[in-house]
Amino acid sequence: MNAESGLVAAVRNARLQDFVGVAERIRGDIIRTPLLPCTSGTKTIRLKAECLQPLGSFKIRAAASVLQTMDPGDLERGVATASAGNFAQGLGLAAKRRGIALTVHAPDSAAKVKLEAIRGLGARIVMHPFADWWSIMTTRETGADDGVFIHPVCEAGVILGNGSIGLELAEDWPEMDTVVIPFGGGGLSSGIALALRALSRKVRIVACEVETSTALTAAFAANAPVRVERHPSFVDGIGSNGVLEEMWPLVKELIDDVVVVTLSEVKAAVRVLALRHHLIAEGAGAAALAAALSPRCKGTNVAAVITGGNIDAAVLCPILSGADV
Amino acid sequence: MNAESGLVAAVRNARLQDFVGVAERIRGDIIRTPLLPCTSGTKTIRLKAECLQPLGSFKIRAAASVLQTMDPGDLERGVATASAGNFAQGLGLAAKRRGIALTVHAPDSAAKVKLEAIRGLGARIVMHPFADWWSIMTTRETGADDGVFIHPVCEAGVILGNGSIGLELAEDWPEMDTVVIPFGGGGLSSGIALALRALSRKVRIVACEVETSTALTAAFAANAPVRVERHPSFVDGIGSNGVLEEMWPLVKELIDDVVVVTLSEVKAAVRVLALRHHLIAEGAGAAALAAALSPRCKGTNVAAVITGGNIDAAVLCPILSGADV
Numbered sequence: 001m002n003a004e005s006g007l008v009a010a011v012r013n014a015r016l017q018d019f020v021g022v023a024e025r026i027r028g029d030i031i032r033t034p035l036l037p038c039t040s041g042t043k044t045i046r047l048k049a050e051c052l053q054p055l056g057s058f059k060i061r062a063a064a065s066v067l068q069t070m071d072p073g074d075l076e077r078g079v080a081t082a083s084a085g086n087f088a089q090g091l092g093l094a095a096k097r098r099g100i101a102l103t104v105h106a107p108d109s110a111a112k113v114k115l116e117a118i119r120g121l122g123a124r125i126v127m128h129p130f131a132d133w134w135s136i137m138t139t140r141e142t143g144a145d146d147g148v149f150i151h152p153v154c155e156a157g158v159i160l161g162n163g164s165i166g167l168e169l170a171e172d173w174p175e176m177d178t179v180v181i182p183f184g185g186g187g188l189s190s191g192i193a194l195a196l197r198a199l200s201r202k203v204r205i206v207a208c209e210v211e212t213s214t215a216l217t218a219a220f221a222a223n224a225p226v227r228v229e230r231h232p233s234f235v236d237g238i239g240s241n242g243v244l245e246e247m248w249p250l251v252k253e254l255i256d257d258v259v260v261v262t263l264s265e266v267k268a269a270v271r272v273l274a275l276r277h278h279l280i281a282e283g284a285g286a287a288a289l290a291a292a293l294s295p296r297c298k299g300t301n302v303a304a305v306i307t308g309g310n311i312d313a314a315v316l317c318p319i320l321s322g323a324d325v
Numbered sequence: 326m327n328a329e330s331g332l333v334a335a336v337r338n339a340r341l342q343d344f345v346g347v348a349e350r351i352r353g354d355i356i357r358t359p360l361l362p363c364t365s366g367t368k369t370i371r372l373k374a375e376c377l378q379p380l381g382s383f384k385i386r387a388a389a390s391v392l393q394t395m396d397p398g399d400l401e402r403g404v405a406t407a408s409a410g411n412f413a414q415g416l417g418l419a420a421k422r423r424g425i426a427l428t429v430h431a432p433d434s435a436a437k438v439k440l441e442a443i444r445g446l447g448a449r450i451v452m453h454p455f456a457d458w459w460s461i462m463t464t465r466e467t468g469a470d471d472g473v474f475i476h477p478v479c480e481a482g483v484i485l486g487n488g489s490i491g492l493e494l495a496e497d498w499p500e501m502d503t504v505v506i507p508f509g510g511g512g513l514s515s516g517i518a519l520a521l522r523a524l525s526r527k528v529r530i531v532a533c534e535v536e537t538s539t540a541l542t543a544a545f546a547a548n549a550p551v552r553v554e555r556h557p558s559f560v561d562g563i564g565s566n567g568v569l570e571e572m573w574p575l576v577k578e579l580i581d582d583v584v585v586v587t588l589s590e591v592k593a594a595v596r597v598l599a600l601r602h603h604l605i606a607e608g609a610g611a612a613a614l615a616a617a618l619s620p621r622c623k624g625t626n627v628a629a630v631i632t633g634g635n636i637d638a639a640v641l642c643p644i645l646s647g648a649d650v
Contacts, residue, residue, distance in 0.1 A: 034359050036377060051603040052361060052374075278376040278634030280603040309603030317642035 008249050010156040011190065014163075016198040022065050022157075023164040029064035029094055030054070030164070035172045035303065036279075040272050041293045044301045046173060047273070048165060051281050051309030055089050057237075058165065058188065058307050063090030065161025066150050067098060075100050078147035082136045084110035084118075086237075086308065087152040092121030103146040107133035153185035154246050162191025163198075169303050170199050178299030180259070180288045182307050183207040183216050184238040186247040192305070193254035204256045204299060208291035210283070211262050213239025219248065220258060233263055234315050237284030237308055257298070259291040266290045267319045273306065274320055282311040333574050335481040336515065339488075341523040347390050347482075348489040354389035354419055355379070355489070360497045360628065361604075365597050366618045369626045371498060372598070373490060376606050376634030380414050382562075383490065383513065383632050388415030390486025391475050392423060400425050403472035407461040409435030409443075411562075411633065412477040417446030428471040432458035478510035479571050487516025488523075494628050495524050503624030505584070505613045507632050508532040508541050509563040511572040517630070518579035529581045529624060533616035535608070536587050538564025544573065545583060558588055559640050562609030562633055582623070584616040591615045592644045598631065599645055607636040 033052050038045040050058040067075065078101030081091055088104045095102040102123040106115060107130045119125055126144070128136065136142055140149045152158070169176060169192070179196075181189045193205045209216055213230040225243040243251060269286035272293075273279045281289075288304035291297050358377050363370040375383040392400065403426030406416055413429045420427040427448040431440060432455045444450055451469070453461065461467055465474045477483070494501060494517070504521075506514045518530045534541055538555040550568040568576060594611035597618075598604045606614075613629035616622050 031359055031361060034356055034377060036356060037379070039379075049377075052359060054362065054364075056601075056603055274605055275638065276381075278381055278605040280599055280605060313600065313642070313645040317638070317645060320638040320642060 007154050007156055007246060011159045011194055011250065014156075014160060014194060014198065018160060019163040019167055019195045019198055022069060022160045023167050025068040026061060026064040026161060026164065029097065030061055032168065035169065036277055038272075038289070038304070039276060043292065043299060045289070045292045046176075046303050047277065047279070047289065048169060048303055048305045049279055050165070050305060050307050051279055051285050055086065055093060056309045057086045057090070058162065058305070059086040059090040060093060061164050062158040062161040062187065063087060064094040065164070066091070066155055066157035067094050067100065069157040069160060070148065074148050078102065079150050080105065080142050080146040080148070081150045081152060082133060082142070083152040084114055086310065088118050088123070089114070089121065091150065092118050092123045096122045101147065103142070103144070105133060105136050105142055153187050153244065158187050159191040159194065162188045163195030165305060166192035166195030167199070170196060170201050173301065173303060175301045176203055176303050178204040178206055178297070178302040180206045180208055180292045180297060180302060180304045182238045182284045182287045182305065183209050183258070184240070184284070185244055186251040188305070188307065190247070190250045190254055205254055206257045206259055206291065206297055206299070207255045208259045208261055208287050210235045210239060210266060210287055211260055214260055215240050215242050216251070216255070217258050217260055219243040219251075224248070233283070234311075235263065235266055235283030235287060237282055238287065259294060259297045261287055261290040261294060265294065269293065270316070270319050271322070274316075279306065280309045280311065280316065281306050282308050285309060332479050332481055332571060336484045336519055336575065339485060339519060339523065343485060344488040344492055344520045344523055347394060347485045348492050350393040351386060351389040351486060351489065354422065355386055357493065360494065361602055363597075363614065363629070364601060368617065368624060370614070370617045371501075371628050372602060372604070372614065373494060373628055373630045374604055375490070375630060375632050376604055376610050380411065380418060381634045382411045382415070383487065383630070384411040384415040385418060386489050387483040387486040387512065388412060389419040390489070391416070391480055391482035392419050392425065394482040394485060395473065399473050403427065404475050405430065405467050405471040405473070406475045406477060407458060407467070408477040409439055411635065413443050413448070414439070414446065416475065417443050417448045421447045426472065428467070428469070430458060430461050430467055478512050478569065483512050484516040484519065487513045488520030490630060491517035491520030492524070495521060495526050498626065498628060500626045501528055501628050503529040503531055503622070503627040505531045505533055505617045505622060505627060505629045507563045507609045507612045507630065508534050508583070509565070509609070510569055511576040513630070513632065515572070515575045515579055530579055531582045531584055531616065531622055531624070532580045533584045533586055533612050535560045535564060535591060535612055536585055539585055540565050540567050541576070541580070542583050542585055544568040544576075549573070558608070559636075560588065560591055560608030560612060562607055563612065584619055584622045586612055586615040586619060590619065594618065595641070595644050596647070599641075604631065605634045605636065605641065606631050607633050610634060
């Protein structure tokens with residue numbers, strides 16, 4: 001058995017009490033985000049406003065969860081991760097609150113503003129050439145004695161923490177029959193799906209992708225992860241060159257359908273969220289609403305997970321005015 | 326005893342069970358808005374995100390409350406109000422849900438877009454020259470047999486409905502010692518203050534005004550409502566030419582302090598809300614955070630009521646980019 005199948009086995013076997021336990025233990029780190037009725041569209045759509053979380057994304061759930069599910073003795077040596085984005089920030093905040101030393105390994109291509117934010121939370125940053133950094137991501141070897149390595153995606157604690165969204169959705173909306181989730185690495189979809197399954201709730205899990213990167217659609221077509229093109233766009237929070245091999249067994253089992261949305265549909269959803277619901281969502285966050293609004297998404301009572309709100313005003317404002325459409 | 330003192334007596338004598346009863350009955354109309362931790366400033370500040378309510382403001386609470394506290398027999402003839410803003414929209418939505426006919430008397434200066442929204446909710450609109458409209462506001466006589474007249478401010482049901490915010494704040498934050506509330510007509514401050522008093526919670530009630538209209542500051546200085554100048558600005562949801570005579574006894578008794586904020590401070594608060602908390606707030610809504618952040622506002626655990634989010638993108642975007650400061 002290799003590390004990947006260990007992950008899959010660990011989360012597949014997670015029981016309801018495991019999800020509930022994690023949700024209890026991260027309660028002080030997160031917001032119980034509201035599920036807002038959406039007045040657009042012909043379906044009944046509700047918005048899970050994860051953009052209201054501390055640091056503006058659902059990632060704080062996973063970060064806090066990982067620290068809470070680790071052996072306290074292991075945490076004394078500190079923890080390390082390889083990320084330069086929202087996960088490292090979430091881990092920085094969760095570690096700071098617990099007085100745990102954090103080392104973040106970042107590629108030298110990382111955005112300075114994100115590194116500053118991570119440093120501002122008290123983490124130590126080690127920069128690497130991109131190839132060396134990618135090697136850390138795949139081997140989990142940082143080459144230093146900087147504590148337990150926490151993978152930003154392939155980690156049971158990450159998936160269990162994301163499951164807390166599933167528990168909240170189930171509690172807040174007993175009639176929900178479909179949930180739409182932006183597809184990045186698959187950890188969010190898996191966590192929500194497994195939590196709902198642990199609750200014995202029959203809910204269709206719909207992943208959404210943007211037309212500029214359709215890794216999951218391609219994987220379902222080929223019945224295996226395949227390499228796809230990823231075209232950069234303002235939707236920078238999701239999309240990849242391919243479904244992660246170690247996540248594919250979970251993803252294949254748990255996701256019922258994929259809806260691909262256009263950039264134009266995502267922009268329209270950003271506008272609806274801002275102008276009708278007064279929420280600022282980043283492209284990836286708005287993609288779930290775009291998919292829910294689409295006739296390509298089936299379902300009657302559809303929850304859309306608005307995963308995050310980290311979008312620059314310079315990107316947001318032309319979308320709000322419709323000037324860039 | 327005149328109508329005004331009747332209002333004051335009615336709400337002063339309201340018991341906790343009255344506030345709780347109203348809150349229960351409007352539950353299906355409103356969102357239980359989250360109380361979000363704010364990371365700015367040196368105090369501990371939390372944000373009551375009323376901008377997430379249906380139609381983007383707290384007014385739906387008051388509108389639904391009024392209909393719920395009226396005699397069902399009286400509602401059969403329909404209801405009428407004099408408003409051209411958020412209250413008429415809230416009443417439109419609450420009346421539509423209950424199948425109650427609504428007539429809205431509006432001044433001929435009313436914004437077409439707001440009238441369209443009210444009409445879209447199924448209300449009948451009657452336009453009046455401004456002086457005639459103002460006469461309806463003060464006499465409650467519409468000159469037509471269009472049902473029970475509901476005043477947008479001086480109405481016990483309005484104040485009881487606003488009190489539901491006080492109940493939620495008290496439940497969500499036992500350590501809260503101060504609440505900051507934008508001051509328009511005084512109905513929101515009074516409702517929150519009375520609900521907290523009914524709960525026997527000692528919380529300082531701080532009203533906030535914008536430098537362009539300081540009716541409450543002037544009234545406290547003169548110990549009576551006095552006429553003040555009101556200079557138009559992007560903060561269009563609060564401010565008046567003077568505290569309403571019939572509200573003054575309540576306002577004087579219940580409000581502990583007033584903080585006046587500058588337009589520049591309000592803009593900074595709009596930016597904090599948008600860029601850190603992913604909430605779009607209109608000027609009046611952001612004013613409460615501006616006051617909470619100010620050293621002129623005392624308190625350790627301060628809740629700021631972000632009353633609404635109805636701001637045009639054309640106004641918001643220059644503020645977000647800092648281009649208009």
